[in-house]
Structure formats: C-alpha cells, structure tokens
Amino acid sequence: MGKRQHQKDKMYITCAEYTHFYGGKKPDIPQTNFRRLPFDHCSLSLQPFVYPVCTPEGVVFDLLNIVPWLKKYGTNPSNGEKLDGRSLIKLNFAKNSEGKYHCPVLFTVLTNNTHIVAIRTTGNVYAYEAVEQLNIKAKNFRDLLTDEPFSRQDIITLQDPTNLDKFNVSNFFHVKNNMKITDPDEEKAKQDPSYYLKNTNTETRETLQELYKEFKGDEVLAATMRVPEKMKVDKLNxxxxxxxxxxxxxxxxxxxxxxxxxxxxxDEDVLRYRFVRKKGYVRLHTSQGDLNLELHCDLTPKTCENFIKLCKRRYYDGTIFHRSIRNFVIQGGDPTGTGTGGESYWGKPFKDEFRPNLSHTGRGILSMANSGPNTNKSQFFITFRSCAYLDKKHTIFGRVVGGFDTLTAMENVESDPKTDRPKEEIRIESTTVFVDPYEEADAQIAAERRTQLEVTEAPESTAKMSQAPQGSQGPQTYRQGVGKYISPTVTVWQRKSHQPVPWPLRPRRSPAEVLGTSARGSSGPATLEPGRDVGWGACVHVS
Structure with missing residues (x-):
C-alpha cells in the first residue's frame, strides 16, 4: 500500500464523473433488432395485403392503407421521402389451387427466400429466374403473359434474398417516429367520453348517475353510465x-x-335445451338426390340448433361437398368450397357435445367436422361406413334415415386422389326443415311464463275465488273466540273417554278365607275384630 493513495479523491462529483458516469451521461442508443416483414405483407399496416401496389423502388403497400397516408402526409412510410400516388404500380400476384402465391411461368411457390420481380408496364409478378432465363438472357423483353414490350429498367425487384434491408420493420420511418393513420370512425368515437371509460367500478358508476340526475347531463354522459341489463329471474330460469x-x-x-x-x-340456452325432448328432421336436396336426416336434438342440442338455424337461413344452399373418400366420409357445408371456410350460426366456434351412447358405427352417421377441440362451425360429414376411431373427436348429431341410394350415388362419384375433391360436382341445392323442436320449446317456455305472469299479476282475484260465495252455508259456530267451530258435545265425549276407569271396591277377607280354611274350634268362617285391618302381611299360620 503506497502513501497518498486517496489524495486525488474529491468530496464532490467532478465534471468528468458527472459526464461519463452519473446523471449527465446519456444512455447509448440500443441497436434495433432485425424484424423481418414477409413479402406478402403491407409495409404500412404490417398485415397481409389485399390490393397490392408498389413504389418504383419495389416497396409493397396495400392500396387501402397507402391512399389515406398519402392524403395526410404525402411521403413514403418506409423512408420518409416524398411520394406521389400516381407513381404507384398495381401488382398482379398469381395464386395456385391451394391459394398460395406462385410464379405463373415456373409455377414455383413464392416464399420469403425467393427472388421476386415485377414488370412496371403490366404489374405482373414473376420469379426472377423466369425473367432471367426467358427475357434477359434471351434478350426478349416482352411480358411472359401479355406479350407487351418493356425495357430493362422496367424490371422492379420486390424481394432480393441477399438484400433484406427493405424488409426490416425496425428501420421503417413510420415505425421509428410512431406515425399512424387513425380511422375517421375511431376519431368520431373519441369525441364520446364513454370511449375512454373502458372499466368502471360500482362507485364510479353511482357517482356518474348522481351527476347526471342532478345536472341533467346530455346523451353522451348518459351513454357512459349504461349498465348492462340484469337478466330477470323467474320460476323457470x-x-x-x-x-x-x-x-x-x-x-x-x-x-x-x-x-x-x-x-x-x-343461461337462456341451458333453459331452452331442457325443453327440447324431440328429434329434428331435415331433408337435403342434392344434385344426386334427396337425403333425409334425423337430428339428435335431445342429446346434442347446441349442435343441432346450429344446423337447423343454418338450414333455415339458406346457408347451405348452393354449397358443394368438397371432400369425398370412398369407404370413409363425404364432407360439405363450406360456402367457399375449400374446406377452410364456414361460420356457425352465432358467428364463432362452439364446444363439442360428446355422448357415450352415440358412436360412428354404421353407414350414414351425421357428424361435425372441425379443426381441433371445440372448433365446430358449419362443416359436417356423413360416413360411408363405421369409423369408431372418430368418437370423442367429432360431435355426432344425427343420422341418415332416408335416401341411402342417394348416399351410394354420392360415394360412387370419383374423386381426385391428391385432393379428395369429387371430379363431378355434388351440390346441395336446398334444404327443408320438417321438425324444429326449438320452436316448440320456445313456445312452451313463453306459454309457461305467460301463465306465471297471469298468476302473479292477479293475486286479488285468486283470493276472491278462494272465498266462499255469498249465500252459501258456511261452517256452524258454537261460541265466540278461539275454537268457535268446535262442537261442545265432541269435547265432553273426548274428556270422558280420556278419564281413567275407577278400581271397584271389594269387601275385605280374613286370612283364613283367603287360604280357604276356618279357625280351630269354629264351625264357621273366621271373623275379624272390628276396627282391625288385616292384610296379606298379617296372615297367621293355621295348622
């Protein structure tokens, strides 16, 4: 340890310390992480585009998002430079049968690692390999689809796997500066004070209610105090x-x-399903014939109601059976015909309804198609044979009870071995609902509630009906006060019947009489001295 080792220590913070170590030091700007934007996403909304357009530099936007931005800012959202809406180029992406973007010449699917280019004059999008081989090397600068001429400068690079700086979301100008385009409807909603009151407790609601009552607030203030109506509780629910x-x-x-x-x-649905005790019956009119279906409304009420409501809404009219596998199932119910669409009657998936007494056993079982647990929507399938391994995976809600010839004709239609799509279109032309147990249940619930309401609203009339009509002979009264309707004769008889029976008096006998003998020297029965009480304890021995 050397001397004077602390002689340079100051009792205060020096300028260098303050600048480099303490409050005056500014934190270093952290390097932003690379975030890749897929090629089929808009560079402004960062969501998949629907109407793609691009700038001369090859930055892709969605037309519905870039137009409001240009009206407000007039700049390129990716780099902040000035941008004219007339310089935007409409892009024509080609899709294959699976709905994926691909090159219309090479038929290769476009991915995030594909070199993608577009032609400025036509807007057609190709893989760079096709343009390089058929246009650049062949020196044939004509569009490969429309045969329109273009120059070398008209080739716009949309995606180059070797240069992905254009797809780094962290470097976008509008992301760095937190610039957004607000929806006019949202701006209008912000003028309503209730827009900022998302969650309020009971005390806040009561305070706002008192304020509105006292100061007669306007409709905007009244809207902030709306409390959801409480469900009325009656005898049924x-x-x-x-x-x-x-x-x-x-x-x-x-x-x-x-x-x-x-x-x-x-819940109202739980109450309604208690009154559903019948089967439902629906007929599907298909291009191959009619199918009569029996629905297990008493066992799977939610699923059957979804199917019946969709049939009544004509949801299945014009749809096709997009999947058919011989000796397995035929599937339909998707309006898009792709197997990925369809919605339930309530607009959201609903839960499975598995029953132990329902199994995929036999031909013509009607069951729900899904993409996992509790994801039932509108698609359904009919079995061609038993497939019990589908139990506890798909909800069984009916069976075919008529039209098995039609089911056989549908099975005999050939399908594509790769996609299982029928080569001949099998279409549901219309549906007919014969029996709807849910309407009967609603009518029964309404009738019972109406009866209950009549009983509760007329208590006075019920009390008057319970009283005896005037002029009729009422019960006879015997006295005033408590027990005036009880007959005195009945009470006297009850009092006598409950008194104990008196023990009969008998003359006392001597011990000799008790023993059946007389005293010695006497010819008659033994006598007792007057006034002497002799009992069994005073008996004498007589020889």
Missing part, C-alpha cells in the same frame, strides 16, 4: 344457487352492501 352478492359485500368493502339472497339466472 332461477338457479338453485345465489348470485353471491351477499357474501361478496360482506367480505369486500368495494361492493355495495346486500342483505338479501337472490337466485342466479340460468
């Missing part, structure tokens, strides 16, 4: 458990105090 508000208010000070238990309301 009342659950056996409560809402839990009493216990919640007892344990939490944020809740409004509640002292009365209220029954929770059962």
């Amino acid at each position: 009342a659950a056996h458990y409560s809402t839990g508000k009493v216990s919640a208010s007892f344990t939490s000070t944020a809740m409004v105090p509640e002292t009365k238990h209220e029954a929770a309301a059962i």
